[in-house]
Amino acid sequence: MMRPYLTAITSLSCVLLSACTEVSIEDSDGLRKGQLIYAKECSACHGARGEGAGSASLGLGVVPPDLTGLTQRNDGYFPREFVSRFVTGRLEKDDPASPMPDFSTVGLRHVYPNGGADGEVLETDFANLLDYLEAIQK
Ligand code: HEC
DSSP: OOOOHHHHHHHHHHHTTOOOOOHHHHHHHHHHHHHHHHHHHHHHHHHHTSSSSOOTTTSSSOOOOOGGHHHHHHTSSHHHHHHHHHHHSOOOSSSSTOOOOHHHHHTTTTTOOTOOOOOHHHHHHHHHHHHHHHOOOO
16 A cells, blocks of 8 residues: 555645645635735736736737746745846836836725825735745746
8 A cells, every 4th residue: 555655745745846826826815815815916917827028018029927936046045135126116227218117106005096005905815916926937
């Protein structure tokens, strides 16, 4: 009977590699919220699944990068601080004319079309968004 042993190995590698993230997105309110924010604020440019080059990017002249490869491009470590600073406009951009919005200025205007996302709310929202991005790394 090798089965139980194999199952144990499989679940262990899920934990270690965090490769089985789809289940946890459904299980976690924070991740679901992050997914919603991503869908509303980022997917038009970065693709429905973070794979880059979403529909709105066609006329941009720059291809929005694949956000599922952030960890891969960063030696296997999710660059949470970089993403956080980049999204909130606290990092110099390679191209100052880049169409990537500064979300600390524009806010999550698609999630809250009538306003209402600032201060602490925004911080939780950004934390959820970052958790979601971390969960979709390949
Ligand atoms: C209007 C299109 C647009 C939207 C909306 C947008 N981005 Fe971007 N994003 C870009 C472009 C274009 C780049 C690449 C150019 C640059 O570096 O600014 C980029 C770059 C990035 C980078 C840097 C990736 C790297 O590997 O250097 C991150 C991280 C990022 N975006 C995250 C997000 C997140 C998270 C959201 C939603 C909250 C978002 N973006 C919304 C267009 C967009």
